[in-house]
Amino acid sequence: MRKFIHIDMDCFYAAVEMRDNPKYRNVPLAIGGSKDRRGVISTCNYQARKYGVRSAMPTSQALKLCPNLTLAPGRMEVYKEVSKQIRQIFTRYTNKVEPLSLDEAYLDVTDCELYSGSATLIAQDIRRAIFSETQLTASAGVAPCKFVAKIASDENKPNGICIITPEQLDDFVLGLPLGKIPGVGKVTLGKLNSIELYTCKDVRAYPFNDLITRFGKFGNTIWDRSHGRDFRSLEIERKRKSVGVERTLPEDIYSDEDCYKMVELLYPKLKERLQLVSPQLLIQSQGIKLKFNDFQQTTVEHKFHTLSKAYFFDLLRDGLSRTAGRGIRLVGLHVGLIGSEQNKQLTLPFSG
Numbered sequence: 001m002r003k004f005i006h007i008d009m010d011c012f013y014a015a016v017e018m019r020d021n022p023k024y025r026n027v028p029l030a031i032g033g034s035k036d037r038r039g040v041i042s043t044c045n046y047q048a049r050k051y052g053v054r055s056a057m058p059t060s061q062a063l064k065l066c067p068n069l070t071l072a073p074g075r076m077e078v079y080k081e082v083s084k085q086i087r088q089i090f091t092r093y094t095n096k097v098e099p100l101s102l103d104e105a106y107l108d109v110t111d112c113e114l115y116s117g118s119a120t121l122i123a124q125d126i127r128r129a130i131f132s133e134t135q136l137t138a139s140a141g142v143a144p145c146k147f148v149a150k151i152a153s154d155e156n157k158p159n160g161i162c163i164i165t166p167e168q169l170d171d172f173v174l175g176l177p178l179g180k181i182p183g184v185g186k187v188t189l190g191k192l193n194s195i196e197l198y199t200c201k202d203v204r205a206y207p208f209n210d211l212i213t214r215f216g217k218f219g220n221t222i223w224d225r226s227h228g229r230d231f232r233s234l235e236i237e238r239k240r241k242s243v244g245v246e247r248t249l250p251e252d253i254y255s256d257e258d259c260y261k262m263v264e265l266l267y268p269k270l271k272e273r274l275q276l277v278s279p280q281l282l283i284q285s286q287g288i289k290l291k292f293n294d295f296q297q298t299t300v301e302h303k304f305h306t307l308s309k310a311y312f313f314d315l316l317r318d319g320l321s322r323t324a325g326r327g328i329r330l331v332g333l334h335v336g337l338i339g340s341e342q343n344k345q346l347t348l349p350f351s352g
Ligand SMILES: [Mg+2]
Pocket: 008, 009, 010, 011, 012, 103, 104
């Protein structure tokens, strides 16, 4: 039996600001989000959430919901530093760690011998260590597979833990609303709901073939998850060959301009993610993925060793020439990383 822990820091950026700055402690607080029209909030504390403020919400909307909202600019360098500290804590328990972002990671503790191999006690000890060393709280999910661990870490937030044992797995999954399955965004959820599918239980009663017809390959994932199946193992950093970010759009887009805007939006996120995995930016290719509203997708990828937004725009232009009038439902950017073999070659000193 495999044992996974998903650790998720509680409103991470906001929590760091509240820790370091007393004036932020008892007010509704949001990080990021300049006040101009295009600003978007990156995270907020629980006081702000009471007013309905959420991550990725336009600042203007957040201020309407919560006029007293305090906006803090965000200190990415500090967050990265804390993130390193947390990752260092993880490695005391296992080297099988897959970071998903600065404040979130999967751990595979199947082979961890601490606490007689009790994943629950390991997770509690990790949360305790994080709090005593960073004064920040984390929530944990413990489960026999990745996606359930991730859903579980959200169950008792903040500063909570949720354990789903192999015996509880089936019952837990059965009642899950489909929107909780990682990868099921608003658009997919809308389509599932439109055919009366709301929970994993509903999916189990639905004909598999119809699911595939409607959702393509992702239909298979929905089917598996609805049965509590997730065979993925961790993507360990040293084995990672590419890094990407993608976004399913709330509505299909038809204009080139909107696509360029998406690239503009995703590019800093890709950069952030890449910096975690390959701080020296050792990349060997850049690529763009477009998924159309008929669920076909296209990828344009070229060899390129320097990370460049302008180059993504070039790739996008190629991609857009393939739309054939279809709307675009997802835009993704990715880069291929230089493998360890080539890595060595690059660092070989000149002889003679
Ligand atoms: Mg978090």
